[in-house]
Amino acid sequence: MTARSEQSDMRPALPLSGYRVVDLAGPMGVYCGKLMADMGADVIKVEPPGGDPMREIGPFIDGQSGPGRSLYWLHFNTNKRSVTLDMRTPAGAATLRKLALASDVVLETRPPGHMDSLGLGYESLAAESPELVYASITPFGQTGPYRDFKASDLVGLAMGGYMYVTGWPDTPPTRLWGSQAYHTASNRAYVAILLSLYHRMATGEGQYIDVSMQEAVAATTEHVNTTFNYTGESAVRCGFRHGGQFVATWKCKDGYASITTNTRKAWDDLRAWMDRDGMAGDLMDETYNDHFVLRGEHSAHIEELIQAWALRHTRQEITDFGQSNHHPWGPATTADEILENEQLWGRGYLTTVESADGGPSMVYPGDPYRLTEFSQPMQRTAPVPGEHNAEVLGSILGLAPDEIGRISG
Amino acid sequence: MNDDAKQTGLALKGIRVLDFTWIHAGPSATRILSDQGAEVIKVESNNALSVVGGPASATARGLGQRHNWNAGKLSISLNMKTPQGIDIAKRLVAVSDVVAENFSGRVMPSWGLDYHSIRPINPGIIMLSMSGLGRTGPWKDRVSYGQTLQAWSGFTELTGFPDTDPSGPASAYSDAVGGMAGAQAVLLALIHRSRTGRGQWLDVSQFESLSSLLETLVLDMSVNRSAAVSTRTGNRLPHGGGAPHGAYRCQGDDRWVAISVFTDEEWRAFVGALGDPQWADDPRFASGDARERNADALDACVETWTVERTAEEAMTLLQAAGIAAGVVQSGADLSRDPQLKERAFFRRVPDHQGEVRIIESAPYKLSRTPGTVTRGAPAFAADMTYVLRELLGMSDDEVEDCAIAGAFD
Numbered sequence: 001m002t003a004r005s006e007q008s009d010m011r012p013a014l015p016l017s018g019y020r021v022v023d024l025a026g027p028m029g030v031y032c033g034k035l036m037a038d039m040g041a042d043v044i045k046v047e048p049p050g051g052d053p054m055r056e057i058g059p060f061i062d063g064q065s066g067p068g069r070s071l072y073w074l075h076f077n078t079n080k081r082s083v084t085l086d087m088r089t090p091a092g093a094a095t096l097r098k099l100a101l102a103s104d105v106v107l108e109t110r111p112p113g114h115m116d117s118l119g120l121g122y123e124s125l126a127a128e129s130p131e132l133v134y135a136s137i138t139p140f141g142q143t144g145p146y147r148d149f150k151a152s153d154l155v156g157l158a159m160g161g162y163m164y165v166t167g168w169p170d171t172p173p174t175r176l177w178g179s180q181a182y183h184t185a186s187n188r189a190y191v192a193i194l195l196s197l198y199h200r201m202a203t204g205e206g207q208y209i210d211v212s213m214q215e216a217v218a219a220t221t222e223h224v225n226t227t228f229n230y231t232g233e234s235a236v237r238c239g240f241r242h243g244g245q246f247v248a249t250w251k252c253k254d255g256y257a258s259i260t261t262n263t264r265k266a267w268d269d270l271r272a273w274m275d276r277d278g279m280a281g282d283l284m285d286e287t288y289n290d291h292f293v294l295r296g297e298h299s300a301h302i303e304e305l306i307q308a309w310a311l312r313h314t315r316q317e318i319t320d321f322g323q324s325n326h327h328p329w330g331p332a333t334t335a336d337e338i339l340e341n342e343q344l345w346g347r348g349y350l351t352t353v354e355s356a357d358g359g360p361s362m363v364y365p366g367d368p369y370r371l372t373e374f375s376q377p378m379q380r381t382a383p384v385p386g387e388h389n390a391e392v393l394g395s396i397l398g399l400a401p402d403e404i405g406r407i408s409g
Numbered sequence: 410m411n412d413d414a415k416q417t418g419l420a421l422k423g424i425r426v427l428d429f430t431w432i433h434a435g436p437s438a439t440r441i442l443s444d445q446g447a448e449v450i451k452v453e454s455n456n457a458l459s460v461v462g463g464p465a466s467a468t469a470r471g472l473g474q475r476h477n478w479n480a481g482k483l484s485i486s487l488n489m490k491t492p493q494g495i496d497i498a499k500r501l502v503a504v505s506d507v508v509a510e511n512f513s514g515r516v517m518p519s520w521g522l523d524y525h526s527i528r529p530i531n532p533g534i535i536m537l538s539m540s541g542l543g544r545t546g547p548w549k550d551r552v553s554y555g556q557t558l559q560a561w562s563g564f565t566e567l568t569g570f571p572d573t574d575p576s577g578p579a580s581a582y583s584d585a586v587g588g589m590a591g592a593q594a595v596l597l598a599l600i601h602r603s604r605t606g607r608g609q610w611l612d613v614s615q616f617e618s619l620s621s622l623l624e625t626l627v628l629d630m631s632v633n634r635s636a637a638v639s640t641r642t643g644n645r646l647p648h649g650g651g652a653p654h655g656a657y658r659c660q661g662d663d664r665w666v667a668i669s670v671f672t673d674e675e676w677r678a679f680v681g682a683l684g685d686p687q688w689a690d691d692p693r694f695a696s697g698d699a700r701e702r703n704a705d706a707l708d709a710c711v712e713t714w715t716v717e718r719t720a721e722e723a724m725t726l727l728q729a730a731g732i733a734a735g736v737v738q739s740g741a742d743l744s745r746d747p748q749l750k751e752r753a754f755f756r757r758v759p760d761h762q763g764e765v766r767i768i769e770s771a772p773y774k775l776s777r778t779p780g781t782v783t784r785g786a787p788a789f790a791a792d793m794t795y796v797l798r799e800l801l802g803m804s805d806d807e808v809e810d811c812a813i814a815g816a817f818d
Binding site for chain 1: 420421433441445469470472473474476477541542543545546547548551552553554555556557558559560561562563564565566567568569570573574575576577578579580581582584585586589590591592593594596597598599600601603604605607609610611612613614616617618620621622623624625626627628629630631632633634639640641643644647648649654655656658663665666667668669671728731732733734735736737738739740741742743744746747748749751752754755767769771772773774775776777778
């Protein structure tokens with residue numbers, strides 16, 4: 001098996017065309033599977049008969065749950081194929097084993113040891129297929145005193161150190177919006193899978209990847225570890241005033257706007273504007289000439305003046321003035337404005353996909369990077385349960401229709 | 410078969426990266442490559458903007474970031490304002506596999522080092538261009554910092570509690586996300602080059618990388634419009650998130666435990682771990698839906714239990730009952746976390762002066778290519794001899810002429 005893709009003379013349609021992935025992941029790894037599928041890998045989502053529990057996660061079309069209505073499912077499973085089988089039964093496990101052995105990558109998020117107990121662990125599969133790349137994402141990794149601890153996205157953010165620093169001094173530690181601990185684990189797992197596939201091209205050997213969500217989060221906070229390890233102080237919550245008032249967001253007339261005074265010129269332009277509005281107070285004084293003054297002893301005083309002034313201007317005014325002077329200033333966008341973003345449409349990041357079966361047309365987001373060798377239109381919307389049973393179990397594994405019926409329920 | 414890769418246990422041994430990146434997202438992308446054996450040559454200059462992680466990182470925290478982002482890399486000094494500096498850079502392009510940069514869009518073309526200019530020098534070259542908003546589209550010339558992008562994407566407005574100012578993610582999640590996306594794009598391009606011999610230009614918009622983590626928001630806004638859940642929900646999940654779900658105050662100053670309970674089974678185990686308190690029988694908490702509806706009252710009850718305990722005790726007791734719970738860890742907590750210790754997440758390695766520096770390791774363990782962190786960031790311009798003499802074969806005279814012309818200033 002394997003290396004099918006690596007021996008092809010054809011120019012691949014997408015960067016991962018020709019690679020096959022068995023996707024057994026739950027919410028902790030669902031984004032990793034999407035990343036591979038959207039880059040052209042044949043990602044086969046293995047669901048229990050009746051469908052994956054993630055099909056019941058909201059939001060739903062028109063707020064109504066039901067088959068095909070979970071936007072969570074539709075978003076995270078673009079370009080994947082679906083087969084249904086019960087891996088807890090011997091026949092299901094045997095079929096899954098064959099499918100894994102006919103694939104390049106296995107992705108799973110079960111507790112440590114669980115896949116081994118089903119006879120589907122890495123060692124067992126690698127004995128037959130040393131080329132296999134097998135990635136396990138777990139809350140705390142496969143080893144160590146916390147390996148059997150449970151975690152949610154929230155607990156991943158907490159134990160990884162991102163939550164303690166997010167929020168305001170007078171609020172509880174705050175989660176990042178969405179499931180960012182899960183997606184960070186997915187993002188890191190994807191890096192590791194790509195490294196492994198590249199290594200396999202040179203050597204023919206696969207490997208086992210052990211991703212800890214806690215570590216993934218810990219390696220993603222910019223300043224938590226470096227601050228403590230190099231100063232002995234723990235970073236604390238400071239809302240959206242990162243780096244004092246130096247890199248900051250402010251409440252303005254119609255929402256919030258980010259005003260970063262990263263250079264002396266940005267600071268001078270800001271205080272000159274405040275002065276034109278008659279609201280600079282004493283900020284034109286030379287005491288305040290250095291833009292690093294924004295994180296110094298006068299920061300509370302400066303903050304008060306900037307905040308009072310910012311309330312007089314709209315996000316658009318602040319953005320237009322900042323950008324026309326090459327300063328990194330911009331609006332805080334609200335959710336209902338995202339679909340109006342001209343840059344996301346202008347680069348083709350957002351695409352409208354018409355429904356094939358009379359449902360509503362939907363706008364889908366694109367990929368996190370643009371590889372200019374490829375155009376990357378969405379190939380396929382998320383599958384219904386077992387949509388590809390015949391294709392996958394028939395063509396790849398050569399099972400007869402009655403066998404497929406028995407295994408797939 | 411490539412024996413090099415097989416023997417070294419490094420997936421990217423033999424890959425050379427010419428690294429012009431200068432702030433967070435950029436160097437964190439190339440650090441991922443460096444960990445796996447890529448030879449990353451960091452092009453620096455004392456004439457460049459003084460930023461955190463740059464040559465002039467004088468503060469303790471800046472020093473930490475310099476080491477953490479640049480561990481294992483080489484450093485040369487090139488003054489790109491001189492023709493000699495540009496000429497040396499072009500000669501390095503000819504012997505590199507990847508060129509990486511995260512300047513604003515006008516910088517590389519002004520040096521004649523944009524993709525279309527360097528491709529004739531090295532047709533297989535992979536060029537990673539990381540920018541805030543992408544190199545095409547109506548906003549291609551806009552400038553941004555991490556916090557600007559967090560605001561622009563919607564993350565700032567969405568992260569935080571509904572009744573306070575939003576906080577956004579602490580620091581620069583967008584840069585960390587951009588770094589992961591940049592590394593993924595390079596790895597996809599390396600795989601493609603191995604299959605076809607073709608290089609390419611990678612146009613990474615950190616705005617798009619971050620927008621890709623908005624999960625279902627784009628679909629939700631497109632089909633449900635005003636009905637979509639599009640505001641801040643604090644530590645609670647907007648879509649059937651379960652309860653309790655949040656950070657709960659514990660004994661001590663700013664000490665918290667994160668707890669999430671989703672199913673009825675977990676609720677029973679949770680209540681059992683708390684010693685069956687009387688409030689748990691309240692009909693307001695009798696079902697999952699009821700607990701979510703009455704989450705404020707429930708949170709107050711849960712906190713009567715947590716405030717009597719340390720965060721560590723609460724975590725241990727709840728984990729013993731199979732509940733996802735974890736200390737909301739600060740920088741200090743992470744530095745002594747027994748799980749991270751067991752898995753050697755923090756590495757103590759010497760820097761160029763032999764001083765021990767603490768560096769984060771990659772948050773994944775690869776069984777055959779474990780990667781390596783053996784030294785901290787390079788001293789500024791530490792590798793001039795290797796790069797100029799060995800790699801480019803420059804003579805003494807040539808090096809001296811360039812020095813006189815200011816090419817290394």
